[in-house]
Amino acid sequence: MIGAFDSGVGGLTVLKEFLKRLPRYNYIYLGDNARAPYGEKSQEEIFNYTKEAMDFLFKKGCRLVILACNTASSQALRRLQREYLPKHYPGRRILGVVRPLVEEMGGKKDIKRIGVIGTRATISSRVYGIELSKNDPGLKVFGQSAPLLVPLIEEGWTKKSEGKKILKSYLRPLKEKRVQGLIIACTHYPFLYKEIVRIMGKNCLVDNPGKIVALSLKDYIKRHPELNIRESNNPRCWFITTGDAGRFKNLGEKFLKRKIKNIKKIAL
Amino acid sequence: MIGAFDSGVGGLTVLKEFLKRLPRYNYIYLGDNARAPYGEKSQEEIFNYTKEAMDFLFKKGCRLVILACNTASSQALRRLQREYLPKHYPGRRILGVVRPLVEEMGGKKDIKRIGVIGTRATISSRVYGIELSKNDPGLKVFGQSAPLLVPLIEEGWTKKSEGKKILKSYLRPLKEKRVQGLIIACTHYPFLYKEIVRIMGKNCLVDNPGKIVALSLKDYIKRHPELNIRESNNPRCWFITTGDAGRFKNLGEKFLKRKIKNIKKIAL
Numbered sequence: 001m002i003g004a005f006d007s008g009v010g011g012l013t014v015l016k017e018f019l020k021r022l023p024r025y026n027y028i029y030l031g032d033n034a035r036a037p038y039g040e041k042s043q044e045e046i047f048n049y050t051k052e053a054m055d056f057l058f059k060k061g062c063r064l065v066i067l068a069c070n071t072a073s074s075q076a077l078r079r080l081q082r083e084y085l086p087k088h089y090p091g092r093r094i095l096g097v098v099r100p101l102v103e104e105m106g107g108k109k110d111i112k113r114i115g116v117i118g119t120r121a122t123i124s125s126r127v128y129g130i131e132l133s134k135n136d137p138g139l140k141v142f143g144q145s146a147p148l149l150v151p152l153i154e155e156g157w158t159k160k161s162e163g164k165k166i167l168k169s170y171l172r173p174l175k176e177k178r179v180q181g182l183i184i185a186c187t188h189y190p191f192l193y194k195e196i197v198r199i200m201g202k203n204c205l206v207d208n209p210g211k212i213v214a215l216s217l218k219d220y221i222k223r224h225p226e227l228n229i230r231e232s233n234n235p236r237c238w239f240i241t242t243g244d245a246g247r248f249k250n251l252g253e254k255f256l257k258r259k260i261k262n263i264k265k266i267a268l
Numbered sequence: 269m270i271g272a273f274d275s276g277v278g279g280l281t282v283l284k285e286f287l288k289r290l291p292r293y294n295y296i297y298l299g300d301n302a303r304a305p306y307g308e309k310s311q312e313e314i315f316n317y318t319k320e321a322m323d324f325l326f327k328k329g330c331r332l333v334i335l336a337c338n339t340a341s342s343q344a345l346r347r348l349q350r351e352y353l354p355k356h357y358p359g360r361r362i363l364g365v366v367r368p369l370v371e372e373m374g375g376k377k378d379i380k381r382i383g384v385i386g387t388r389a390t391i392s393s394r395v396y397g398i399e400l401s402k403n404d405p406g407l408k409v410f411g412q413s414a415p416l417l418v419p420l421i422e423e424g425w426t427k428k429s430e431g432k433k434i435l436k437s438y439l440r441p442l443k444e445k446r447v448q449g450l451i452i453a454c455t456h457y458p459f460l461y462k463e464i465v466r467i468m469g470k471n472c473l474v475d476n477p478g479k480i481v482a483l484s485l486k487d488y489i490k491r492h493p494e495l496n497i498r499e500s501n502n503p504r505c506w507f508i509t510t511g512d513a514g515r516f517k518n519l520g521e522k523f524l525k526r527k528i529k530n531i532k533k534i535a536l
Contacts, residue, residue: 034309041302042512151419162437165430244310 001026002217002229003062005053008036009248010150010187011068012255014097015237017210018066019258022218024231028060031252032268033243037150038071039121050076051084052268056240058089063229066217067096070118070185074098074127093227100216101183101209102131106139111181111205113140115174117196118185120145128183142177146170150188154251158192167192171199181205191255239263269294270485270497271330273321276304277516278418278455279336280523282365283505285478286334287526290486292499296328299520300536301511305418306339307389318344319352320536322362324508331497332361334485338386338453341366342395361495368484369451369477370399374407379449379473381408383442385464386453388413396451410445414438418456422519426460435460439467449473459523507531 002022004015008031015029030053032038038046050072057065067073073096080094105114116128123145132139148166157163174182182204184190190210197206221229241248245263252260270290272283276299283297298321300306306314318340325333335341341364348362373382384396390413397409416434425431442450450472452458458478465474489497509516513531520528 034313035303045302147423148416148419148425151416155415157416157434160437162430162433166425169428169430 001028001060001062003027003057003060003065004029004068005032005050005057005065005072006030006067006069006187007032007038007049007071008188009033009154009252009255012252013187013190014066014068014210014213016256016258017208017214018217019237019256021211021214022221024235025229026232026235027237028057028062028240029237030057030240031243031248033241033248034267035242037119038069038075039119039147043075046072046075047079049268051080054080054084054094055088056266056268058092062092063227064093064095064221066213067094068187068213070097070122070187072096074122074125091227093224095217095220097187097209097213098127098131098185100213101185101207102128102135103216104207104212105181105183105205106132106135108181108205112138113177113179113181114142115177115179115182115204116141116143116185117146117170117174117182117189118143119150120147122185128185140177142174142179144170144174146186146189149192150186153188153191156254158195164195167195168199171196175200175204179204181207183207184209188255237262240266242266242268269296269328269330271295271325271328271333272297272336273300273318273325273333273340274298274335274337274455275300275306275317275339276456277301277422277520277523280520281455281458282334282336282478282481284524284526285476285482286485287505289479289482290489292503293497294500294503295505296325296330296508297505298325298508299511299516301509301516302535303510305387306337306343307387307415311343314340314343315347317536319348322348322352323356324534324536326357326360330360331495332363332489334481335362335364336455336481338365338390338455340364342390342393359495361492363485363488365455365477365481366395366399366453368481369453369475370396370403371484372475372480373449373451373473374400374403376449376473380406381445381447381449382410383445383447383450383472384409384411384453385414385438385442385450385457386411387418388415390453396453408445410442410447412438412442414454414457417460418454421456421459424522426463432463435463436467439464443468443472447472449475451475452477505530508534510534510536
């Protein structure tokens with residue numbers, strides 16, 4: 001079984017791509033909605049919350065967990081891999097979303113100016129700029145935090161003219177910097193993928209982060225047969241939230257673009 | 269000393285009025301920013317978090333604490349008054365914001381159609397409708413949740429045309445119901461007080477909630493000398509947050525409209 005974790009429902013845009021591109025596996029999705037959003041929290045809190053989520057998912061039998069959340073990936077992943085996994089769950093794996101997105105965008109030879117859009121926590125961590133520069137110190141990376149997008153998406157305002165104007169205002173500085181590629185560094189934003197592509201125009205490559213992470217996972221599973229993640233004849237997907245199950249279902253179905261059954265509320 | 273508590277910085281719009289109308293007292297303001305917003309949390313969580321905050325404030329010597337937060341007032345106040353205070357801090361008092369606002373608006377004889385604007389948690393609790401009906405079952409109460417206003421205010425987008433349009437969209441249904449009075453049931457929104465008054469027009473009374481709560485507190489202190497809340501010759505105000513002190517200062521100064529010193533970060 002494969003686990004996917006996010007502070008809320010945003011990670012479902014990643015799970016959607018897993019279900020499309022790796023449909024033969026069993027999945028368990030955990031959203032820590034009761035404590036979302038993680039963006040304002042300290043690194044220590046994000047680490048502790050994410051660790052509790054990992055405990056839950058590994059105890060449920062996951063061999064591999066994806067942090068489908070930029071905040072947890074940038075604030076907690078490395079420490080979990082170093083301090084937590086070897087001690088508590090040797091042989092299991094935790095992967096994040098940052099590295100696949102960096103490798104994909106950083107690997108394009110003709111892209112030298114890259115925009116990154118995400119929550120304040122992700123942008124101010126500069127994690128994408130740091131990782132991209134490791135591959136190619138000549139890259140110019142421009143971060144843009146867009147804190148209103150998550151509430152706009154969750155409240156269903158993105159189709160209204162006010163919502164579209166706010167999205168445009170956030171993307172304008174990146175267009176002015178003439179970025180050739182844009183990394184969508186928040187798992188909520190793929191909900192606006194088509195709109196973002198349209199605004200950025202044909203001279204800017206916009207990756208679909210869910211797709212990139214799913215293709216990277218497919219490759220990872222192939223290269224790590226020792227993880228023994230088995231395909232299922234009757235693949236299933238379970239949904240767990242620490243928040244309100246009804247709200248998770250309503251909002252989650254918009255992100256996943258399919259019906260959500262089997263929601264269970266738990267406390268971490 | 270008087271305590272004021274909110275899940276975040278919104279309660280500073282109430283504290284501002286305390287400092288203006290009751291300037292001779294010492295205050296301590298506690299914002300639980302690390303766990304904010306409370307809106308999505310369960311009643312049990314809100315009760316437990318608020319109880320921890322009360323422990324902190326009473327241990328610091330407060331005789332009286334105001335829950336300057338609609339969510340905590342509607343979800344936790346009554347149980348705190350019944351179960352917690354008599355057992356742990358007999359003789360101390362906790363007051364909320366709902367009752368003063370209800371008494372003020374409900375006491376106006378010519379106002380029969382009342383609008384209430386607040387977060388989703390406050391509006392779906394129907395607390396204002398229930399309390400207003402107790403005084404006068406003939407009142408018509410119309411609730412409108414406006415979940416985007418808090419992030420818009422915190423991100424400083426309310427002066428931009430997109431922000432103004434969103435505020436107008438939220439108020440439109442209440443205007444269409446021809447409400448004669450509007451209760452601002454979220455301590456963030458007084459930040460938009462002038463704009464709200466302008467949009468609602470001259471046929472609708474809009475109370476400034478901070479002012480109402482401050483006048484009610486003034487009256488309460490006068491009627492309860494046994495609480496022994498002493499005026500100070502050198503009145504001071506302390507600020508405590510569970511979140512990032514820098515962000516509390518930046519955002520808080522906008523709400524309080526004065527400089528904030530003496531910020532301390534604590535864990536509850």
